[in-house]
Amino acid sequence: xxxxxxxxxxxxxxxxxxxxxxxxxxxxxxxxxxxxxxxxxxxxxxxxxxxxxxxxxxxxxxxxxxxxxxxxxxxxxxxxxxxxxxxxxxxxxxxxxxxxxxxxxxxxxxxxxxxxxxxxxxxxxxxxxxxxxxxxxxxxxxxxxxxxxxxxxxxxxxxxxxxxxxxxxxxxxxxxxxxxxxxxxxxxxxxxxxxxxxxxxxxxxxxxxxxxxxxxxxxxxxxxxxxxxxxxxxxxxxxxxxxxxxxxxxxxxxxxxxxxxxxxxxxxxxxxxxxxxxxxxxxxxxxxxxxxxxxxxxxxxxxxxxxxxxxxxxxxxxxxxxxxxxxxxxxxxxxxxxxxxxxxxxxxxxxxxxxxxx
Ligand code: ADP
Ligand code: MG
Numbered sequence: 001x002x003x004x005x006x007x008x009x010x011x012x013x014x015x016x017x018x019x020x021x022x023x024x025x026x027x028x029x030x031x032x033x034x035x036x037x038x039x040x041x042x043x044x045x046x047x048x049x050x051x052x053x054x055x056x057x058x059x060x061x062x063x064x065x066x067x068x069x070x071x072x073x074x075x076x077x078x079x080x081x082x083x084x085x086x087x088x089x090x091x092x093x094x095x096x097x098x099x100x101x102x103x104x105x106x107x108x109x110x111x112x113x114x115x116x117x118x119x120x121x122x123x124x125x126x127x128x129x130x131x132x133x134x135x136x137x138x139x140x141x142x143x144x145x146x147x148x149x150x151x152x153x154x155x156x157x158x159x160x161x162x163x164x165x166x167x168x169x170x171x172x173x174x175x176x177x178x179x180x181x182x183x184x185x186x187x188x189x190x191x192x193x194x195x196x197x198x199x200x201x202x203x204x205x206x207x208x209x210x211x212x213x214x215x216x217x218x219x220x221x222x223x224x225x226x227x228x229x230x231x232x233x234x235x236x237x238x239x240x241x242x243x244x245x246x247x248x249x250x251x252x253x254x255x256x257x258x259x260x261x262x263x264x265x266x267x268x269x270x271x272x273x274x275x276x277x278x279x280x281x282x283x284x285x286x287x288x289x290x291x292x293x294x295x296x297x298x299x300x301x302x303x304x305x306x307x308x309x310x311x312x313x314x315x316x317x318x319x320x321x322x323x324x325x326x327x328x329x330x331x332x333x334x335x336x337x338x339x340x341x342x343x344x345x346x347x348x349x350x351x352x353x354x355x356x357x358x
Contacts, residue, residue, distance in 0.1 A: 001039065002037070002039035003038065003120070003356060003358055004035060004098075004357040005035070005116050005123070005355070006034060007033060007158045007159070007353070007355075008030055008031070008352070009029070009034075009101035009112045010153075010154055011027060011030055011316060012027040012307050014251055014270060015249070015251075016274060016305075017245070017278065017284065018252075021223045021224070021245045022171055023171055023223070023224060023245060023248065024169065024170055024256075025168075026167070026179065026256065027153055027157040027166060027169070029161030029167075030101075030348045030350075031349045032107060033112065034099065036095050036097055036113075036116045036120055037098055038096075038117075039094045040092075041092035041094060043091070044061045045059070045060055045092040046060070046076075046077055046093060046094075046095075051096075051098055051099075051100070052100045053072040053097075053103075055072070056073075057069045057076075061084065061090070064077045064081040067145070067147060068145070075141060075146055076095055078140070078142065079117045080093070081141065081145055082141045083118075083137050088125070088129070089127075090121055090127075091125065095117065106307060106308045106314035107192070110146075110150070111138060111142070111154035114138035114142060114158075115134070115138055115353075116354060118134040118354070119354045119355070131160055131354075135152065135155040135156050135159050136152075138158075152171070153169055157169070160353055161351065162178055163350060164180065164182040165180055166178075166259070172222075179256055180259055182264075183264060186265055187320060187321050187322075188320055189321055190318055190347065191316065191317040191318075191319050191347060191348075192315075192316055192346050192348045193296065193317065193343050194313070194345075195288040195292055195312055195343050196340075196341050197288045199312045202310065202311040202312065205284065206309055209241060212237075212241040212242075215238050216234055216238050216242035220233065223249070224249060226246050228243065240281035243277075243281050244278065244281040248277060248278075251270045265302060268303025268318050269303060271302075271303030271304055271305045271318060272305065278306055278310065284306075284309065285306050285311075288335075291335070292315040292317075292331055295331050296331055298330065299327040300319065300320060301319045301327055303318045304316065327345075331343060331345060
């Protein structure tokens, strides 16, 4: 038994740095997909290879565990490990990755690889699991086998997305809701600008932001329920961090209301406010992200913000279709003028979630 399965990467419209604070986020799946060809084996062996990474993995299911296998194969093997740990009957596979979401560009190629693997294994071993359960296995694979912190947004959207929609994820209840999001129909595009900059301080700073948010929660309770009056009672060093979380959750709710009312073009100012909050209150932007966002706005974007953890990575810009070339050109020119490497600019089209291809 064999076949081809694929799963998409994602872009988060709004709701950044709130997933560890019981917040809301609003990602959509993109057209870029990771494709895996998988055959079920009769034994307990794994043979894993990829057109996108060096090295193959050839081993037994019983060898998989935290830290093993190392490198990219951990994302695939980790999914089988997590499904087995949850009590499901999974045997060996041969898996080859033939297409991919761009790696390390902030589009979540890691979740795409996990989710493509998960739906393949679900079908080949006739598990018939709900997608939420597959998403949980993918999160465990990344957290425990690969050892990378991930909150679950990426896996949820890669598995649950539908074309023409964003996915509202409530990280407190785990509930999700499809929200209409079709920029092209509104004469718009979401541009993703990969700055190609990755700052080394990102990991340590991420931990500090989480710690500040946790301290705020310890003092005033869940930031999901907090208002700005409660935030104002916090010590000055954590007050702006909490203010970001509280205002960002409100912005997600406003964005959803606009999208559900068919007023997509009006979310621009919310993107701008999100960026200002991430840069000013949460202090996770970088000069390159600020340059991308500023330049995109001046060249005609309706709104723009950094996305992801920050300190480099990507920004998004909601742009009228007739300004896409102007914005792309302006951002490239601004980066060249600042002596920076050429950024990668692409249009992100809200697309369907993981599926069998052949
Ligand atoms: P992102 O998820 O933002 O793209 P990550 O660092 O979380 O960045 O994940 C990238 C890693 O995932 C790669 O370094 C590689 O180990 C693994 N990976 C992703 N896609 C593939 C692929 N198509 N083939 C092999 N490994 C992949
Ligand atoms: Mg990732």
